[in-house]
Amino acid sequence: MTNAPFMYWVGMNTPADGSNVELTEFNDFYSNVHVHEVVSGNPGFIRATRYELLEQDARGDFGTRWLAVYEMDSEDAASTYLARNDGPPEGRPTYTPGPPLWQRYEGWWRLIWRRLVPSEGDLGSAGAPYLFLVGMDVPAGTSSQDLKDFSEFYTNTHVPEVVALGDFLRGSRFELRSDLKHPAPGSPQFLAVYEGEEKALATRARRAANPSAVSPLSSGPPAWEAHVTAWRLLYRRIDSWPPV
Numbered sequence: 083m084t085n086a087p088f089m090y091w092v093g094m095n096t097p098a099d100g101s102n103v104e105l106t107e108f109n110d111f112y113s114n115v116h117v118h119e120v121v122s123g124n125p126g127f128i129r130a131t132r133y134e135l136l137e138q139d140a141r142g143d144f145g146t147r148w149l150a151v152y153e154m155d156s157e158d159a160a161s162t163y164l165a166r167n168d169g170p171p172e173g174r175p176t177y178t179p180g181p182p183l184w185q186r187y188e189g190w191w192r193l194i195w196r197r198l199v200p201s202e203g204d205l206g207s208a209g210a211p212y213l214f215l216v217g218m219d220v221p222a223g224t225s226s227q228d229l230k231d232f233s234e235f236y237t238n239t240h241v242p243e244v245v246a247l248g249d250f251l252r253g254s255r256f257e258l259r260s261d262l263k264h265p266a267p268g269s270p271q272f273l274a275v276y277e278g279e280e281k282a283l284a285t286r287a288r289r290a291a292n293p294s295a296v297s298p299l300s301s302g303p304p305a306w307e308a309h310v311t312a313w314r315l316l317y318r319r320i321d322s323w324p325p326v
Contacts, residue, residue, distance in 0.1 A: 086128060086153035086197070088160045088259060093146030093191030100183045107181040109320070112148070115178055117323050120152060123175030124166075126159020127152050130323050133213060137316035144265075144313035145215075146190040160194050160259055167262065192262035193269050198255040199237050210251055210277035211319045214286075217270035217312035224305050232305040240306070241274060243299050249285040250276040270312035286316075 096108060117130035133149040154160050166174050179185070220232055241253040256273040276282075289296045301307065 086155055088154035088157065088197065089195050089256070090127075090152040090154060090160075090163065091191050091193040091195065092150045092152070092189075093148065093193075095147050095188040095190055096183055097186050097188075100186075104181070104183040108183040108187075111178075111180045111184055112150070113321050113323070116180065116184075117150060117152075119175070119177050120150075121323065123177075124152075124159070125162050126155045127163075128155050129153045129326075131326075132320040132322070133317035134320055135315065136212070136318040139313045139315055141313075145315035145317075148187075149191070149317055154194075157196075160196075164194070164260055189263060191264055191269075193258065193264060194260040194262070195256035195273055196259040198233075198257055199241075200254060210279060212278045212283060213317045213319070214248070214250070214276040214278060214282070215313070215315045215317065216274040216276075217314075218272045218274070219270045219310045219312060220272075220305050221308045221310070228303065228305040231303040232309070235302040235306050236272070236274075239300050240302065244274075244276060247285075247297060247299070248276065248278070248289075249281045250278045251282075252277050270310075 096105065100108070113132060117132065121127045121130050129152070131151045131153075133151070135145050135147050135149070138145055154163070220229060224232070237255060241255060244250065245253045253274060253276045256275065258269050258271050258273070261269040
């Protein structure tokens with residue numbers, strides 16, 4: 083991914099009765115037609131990267147099978163997209179109808195995220211094949227000072243520890259900009275994206291097999307200790323356009 087301050091997520095599921103041939107047609111259309119049209123048809127969209135769910139949250143079906151991440155170059159790009167989305171249909175781009183399985187997909191996520199940290203630097207610039215995603219909320223009634231303490235701990239202590247202990251390449255933090263679609267009770271407010279290669283997957287498997295040998299993560303301020311983790315999801319990269 084590029085050095086983009088905003089990203090737009092589209093998450094979807096395909097019907098379980100889709101054949102292998104239909105899935106091949108779906109993915110070919112998605113990667114080679116649809117994402118090209120979305121990037122070209124929306125001002126400020128600069129790249130699309132597609133992912134497939136590799137590991138679901140153990141508590142339930144929170145993640146979609148297919149995730150497309152569209153990177154935006156500015157706040158203006160996000161605002162323009164939202165204005166067109168909320169405006170009359172004739173002001174929106176039109177897209178090519180897809181194959182049969184595309185016509186039957188289930189939309190799950192439509193979310194716009196604003197990057198918090200790092201403020202500069204590519205997300206996935208090396209085409210990292212895996213993303214570990216953690217969605218999180220602070221407790222209701224969290225004060226501004228508690229939120230500041232939460233964010234400072236999350237950025238300066240927790241994320242670096244997870245990157246080091248998990249053998250990830252890097253970690254980035256995002257805050258929800260717009261929730262256009264997400265199952266109830268809605269999207270979490272904060273997102274951490276940890277990028278990894280095969281080494282991170284091996285470390286993850288090793289830690290799961292022997293949890294008693296895993297070094298504990300640091301305790302944080304009260305708002306951190308009371309946070310709610312909405313979902314933890316692992317995705318595998320399919321491809322990008324334009325290519326990374």
